[in-house]
Amino acid sequence: MRTWRLCGELFLFQLVLVRYSIVEKILKKEKFNSLITGLKDQGYKTIAPKKDNNLIMLDEVQSADEIHLDHVQTNNSIKEFFLPKTEKILSYRMEKNKVSIEEPEGFAVKTVIFGSRPCDAASLPVMDKVFNWDCTDKFWIQRREASAIVTIACDKCDNYCFCTSVGLAPDSKEGSDVLLTRISDDEYLAETVTEKGEKLVESLGTVFTPADNPGTETLNRQVATVEKKFEIEKVKPWLDENFVHKVWAEFSTKCIGCGACTFVCPTCHCFDIVDECTMSKGDRVKNWDGCQFKMFTLHTSGHNPRSTQDQRWRQRIMHKFKYYVEKFDSILCVGCGRCSRVCPADMNISEMLEIIATENSQTGDKE
Amino acid sequence: MIEALRKKAEELLRSNTVNVIYGYGEGSTPERTRPVFITKPEDVSKLTWNKYCVYNLTTYLKRRESRKLGKPAIVVKGCDAKTIVVLIKESQIKREDVYILGVTCNGVGEPMATKCKACDVHTPRIYDELIGEKIENKEIPFEERYAELEQYEKLSEKEKWDFWQKQFAKCIKCYACSSICPLCFCDRCIVDKNQPQWIDPSAHPRGNLSWNVTRAYHLAGRCINCEECQRVCPADIPLNLLNKKLAKETEKNFKYRAGYNIDDELAMATYKEDDNQDFFK
Amino acid sequence: MSEKTKFEPRIVAFLCNWCTYAGADLAGTGRKQYQANVRVIKLPCTGGIDPLFLIKAFERGADGILVSGCHPGDCHYNSGNYHARRRWNVFRPLLEFCGINPERIQFSWISAAEGGKWVETINGVVNAVRALGPFEGYKKINAIGPDAPSESFVTN
Ligand code: SF4
Ligand code: SF4
Ligand code: SF4
Numbered sequence: 148m149r150t151w152r153l154c155g156e157l158f159l160f161q162l163v164l165v166r167y168s169i170v171e172k173i174l175k176k177e178k179f180n181s182l183i184t185g186l187k188d189q190g191y192k193t194i195a196p197k198k199d200n201n202l203i204m205l206d207e208v209q210s211a212d213e214i215h216l217d218h219v220q221t222n223n224s225i226k227e228f229f230l231p232k233t234e235k236i237l238s239y240r241m242e243k244n245k246v247s248i249e250e251p252e253g254f255a256v257k258t259v260i261f262g263s264r265p266c267d268a269a270s271l272p273v274m275d276k277v278f279n280w281d282c283t284d285k286f287w288i289q290r291r292e293a294s295a296i297v298t299i300a301c302d303k304c305d306n307y308c309f310c311t312s313v314g315l316a317p318d319s320k321e322g323s324d325v326l327l328t329r330i331s332d333d334e335y336l337a338e339t340v341t342e343k344g345e346k347l348v349e350s351l352g353t354v355f356t357p358a359d360n361p362g363t364e365t366l367n368r369q370v371a372t373v374e375k376k377f378e379i380e381k382v383k384p385w386l387d388e389n390f391v392h393k394v395w396a397e398f399s400t401k402c403i404g405c406g407a408c409t410f411v412c413p414t415c416h417c418f419d420i421v422d423e424c425t426m427s428k429g430d431r432v433k434n435w436d437g438c439q440f441k442m443f444t445l446h447t448s449g450h451n452p453r454s455t456q457d458q459r460w461r462q463r464i465m466h467k468f469k470y471y472v473e474k475f476d477s478i479l480c481v482g483c484g485r486c487s488r489v490c491p492a493d494m495n496i497s498e499m500l501e502i503i504a505t506e507n508s509q510t511g512d513k514e
Numbered sequence: 515m516i517e518a519l520r521k522k523a524e525e526l527l528r529s530n531t532v533n534v535i536y537g538y539g540e541g542s543t544p545e546r547t548r549p550v551f552i553t554k555p556e557d558v559s560k561l562t563w564n565k566y567c568v569y570n571l572t573t574y575l576k577r578r579e580s581r582k583l584g585k586p587a588i589v590v591k592g593c594d595a596k597t598i599v600v601l602i603k604e605s606q607i608k609r610e611d612v613y614i615l616g617v618t619c620n621g622v623g624e625p626m627a628t629k630c631k632a633c634d635v636h637t638p639r640i641y642d643e644l645i646g647e648k649i650e651n652k653e654i655p656f657e658e659r660y661a662e663l664e665q666y667e668k669l670s671e672k673e674k675w676d677f678w679q680k681q682f683a684k685c686i687k688c689y690a691c692s693s694i695c696p697l698c699f700c701d702r703c704i705v706d707k708n709q710p711q712w713i714d715p716s717a718h719p720r721g722n723l724s725w726n727v728t729r730a731y732h733l734a735g736r737c738i739n740c741e742e743c744q745r746v747c748p749a750d751i752p753l754n755l756l757n758k759k760l761a762k763e764t765e766k767n768f769k770y771r772a773g774y775n776i777d778d779e780l781a782m783a784t785y786k787e788d789d790n791q792d793f794f795k
Numbered sequence: 796m797s798e799k800t801k802f803e804p805r806i807v808a809f810l811c812n813w814c815t816y817a818g819a820d821l822a823g824t825g826r827k828q829y830q831a832n833v834r835v836i837k838l839p840c841t842g843g844i845d846p847l848f849l850i851k852a853f854e855r856g857a858d859g860i861l862v863s864g865c866h867p868g869d870c871h872y873n874s875g876n877y878h879a880r881r882r883w884n885v886f887r888p889l890l891e892f893c894g895i896n897p898e899r900i901q902f903s904w905i906s907a908a909e910g911g912k913w914v915e916t917i918n919g920v921v922n923a924v925r926a927l928g929p930f931e932g933y934k935k936i937n938a939i940g941p942d943a944p945s946e947s948f949v950t951n
């Protein structure tokens with residue numbers, strides 16, 4: 148069952164290869180400042196990792212000094228630049244039997260996201276699928292078109308990272324327009340992944356220097372080694388069979404249903420739409436929502452089809468590793484580990500997947 | 515101490531005094547522990563105790579999933595034990611509903627949590643069984659307990675507003691702060707009510723101010739300063755400053771500290787005829 | 796002349812039915828003049844005024860708020876105002892701690908017989924808030940929402 152997915156991926160990858168050949172350049176750290184200034188001059192808003200007290204946040208930067216590089220992962224994910232935590236989707240006004248609607252404009256600002264991680268970048272093509280599905284989400288799509296992603300490959304990782312278990316790697320190129328890989332203390336190898344990326348690199352002129360030696364494969368690429376924790380091929384078949392299983396409750400008694408995992412996740416995309424209004428006018432606002440909240444599935448009747456936390460936890464796993472795969476041929480998880488880092492109760496998703504993968508190797512022990 | 519804890523836990527389970535132990539177990543990393551629910555005597559070796567036992571496990575008293583496991587014995591530190599006092603006073607549980615496994619504690623967290631620096635409950639003030647050497651609870655003067663507030667209280671009005679606006683702007687409205695709080699036990703929070711919508715669910719500055727002020731205020735005279743809300747806030751908002759401010763005003767005005775004495779009347783459920791009113795015209 | 800003198804503050808007054816509202820009524824029937832900046836919201840008792848009402852009033856554009864009810868000991872429901880007083884004792888410092896000027900939230904006890912005190916209090920609140928100016932801080936954070944000017948769309 149994994150095979151068809153892999154085939155799909157190979158096919159896509161080949162398409163990219165046929166259409167596009169990578170350009171390699173060098174980016175020196177000392178050029179970061181001219182890079183940011185160059186982007187600003189071209190009218191880009193630049194987002195990069197920034198230190199904010201105890202957190203490392205992807206946020207707008209004005210100069211290279213603000214950029215933080217020495218971390219495993221940013222606390223917030225890349226998604227908020229495409230699907231903000233709160234955004235107005237329209238305003239309305241009612242006057243004498245007449246309703247007038249005003250739709251927001253100018254939300255897709257030219258943006259470069261610099262220094263996000265490969266897992267974050269990889270989440271974007273996965274999410275493109277759902278936002279181009281039954282309804283095309285103009286907010287997502289236009290922002291995607293207006294943005295370029297310049298990723299920095301991970302040179303370190305922690306216990307929570309598991310990109311290699313979900314078919315990615317600390318230097319994978321999925322979703323990036325340019326991939327930077329550290330090759331010395333003050334140099335990065337820049338590989339363009341898309342035409343958009345190539346144009347961006349070109350437009351910045353001398354910020355990037357030619358990789359004069361033709362054998363860039365001899366360079367000392369500093370890429371973290373991320374241990375493979377489980378075999379993803381074993382996950383979905385188990386999920387197909389075990390909607391009812393005692394492991395769901397056993398694992399999730401400690402979950403407090405806070406939903407923090409879904410909010411920091413680059414691939415969780417549920418939202419809620421509310422009207423903030425008075426009698427005659429209001430705004431329709433789209434807010435993040437998540438399946439871990441008990442209100443999420445509460446019916447008007449008072450019935451709640453997912454009335455306990457184990458059902459909600461199961462939903463999270465099922466959605467990511469079964470339903471989304473069935474619908475969109477992609478796993479809805481990039482192994483960034485944020486959900487596990489942030490979880491107040493230390494629910495660890497890769498541990499859950501390890502259990503599932505191991506269970507699958509043994510005979511099923513239901514209820 | 516761990517051995518004593520495990521031994522007692524095993525005894526409680528074997529004798530059917532309780533059905534489950536809410537305790538701490540090994541976590542994802544050595545710097546982390548996690549809540550564990552032990553129902554079988556042979557599993558007590560999963561219990562642990564160290565300086566990473568930050569969680570206030572009494573929060574599982576409000577959760578249906580853990581309550582399903584039956585009568586609990588809960589491992590509590592001095593600060594956590596205060597929660598049980600408040601829960602009893604607020605008629606959420608009866609004293610006999612829980613078995614309190616009090617642990618003496620010298621501080622948790624790395625670096626050590628703020629609450630521990632001015633702790634006067636190293637030995638819990640309420641327990642059924644005490645695990646660990648008794649530590650004398652020293653009285654700490656009022657000023658010292660609220661010392662961390664000072665630098666914020668003396669800011670100008672504008673500085674205060676700007677500081678909090680910056681903090682609240684970070685809020686992503688995940689409600690982890692209230693989900694973790696053992697005393698935020700309403701089945702349906704005011705923020706989830708939309709007829710009318712009192713608090714905007716959006717994570718914009720207006721909704722965030724309203725939410726954060728309301729959350730803190732609903733814990734006025736109730737918060738026992740376990741600092742769990744601040745620990746879990748993914749946006750790193752210093753929620754504890756708000757809680758502390760309210761605790762300070764409650765203590766100053768009503769001589770009440772939440773969870774200290776089981777005989778004290780709940781500050782917000784009572785009044786005195788001569789309560790302060792110098793701000794009334 | 797200047798912006799400031801033109802500014803007319805919006806004051807929301809939360810009054811209890813039995814004392815202050817009746818006091819305000821008395822001022823009216825006695826044809827006493829007071830500044831017209833106040834919108835009155837009548838409630839059964841100060842004990843029923845949730846602090847969220849105050850937040851909501853600011854969200855909907857209030858520059859200042861007055862909460863007023865029966866004198867201690869005179870509550871129609873015996874102790875509602877005592878409970879309310881406890882709440883304001885902690886809520887007011889909380890708002891102040893968050894950077895809201897306490898002059899914008901005022902409290903008084905006004906009985907049904909104190910029409911004069913009502914006039915005096917209202918004028919006092921209006922003057923104090925007029926001196927403070929519009930509540931710019933709150934106006935700014937109302938950026939998304941019904942009272943926002945439509946160009947103030949916030950993208951991020
Ligand atoms: S962050 Fe952890 S405790 Fe919160 S909902 Fe997610 S898994 Fe549950
Ligand atoms: S589920 Fe967890 S590990 Fe997977 S993408 Fe989301 S936050 Fe990252
Ligand atoms: S406040 Fe006291 S009892 Fe609580 S964790 Fe700190 S030292 Fe231990």
Ligand code: SF4
Nearest residue numbers: 685686688689691747
């Ligand atoms: S935990 Fe933090 S980010 Fe989440 S709702 Fe509470 S204050 Fe906001």
Ligand code: SF4
Nearest residue numbers: 695737738740741743
């Ligand atoms: S408000 Fe925070 S510190 Fe207070 S009891 Fe709740 S979780 Fe603990």
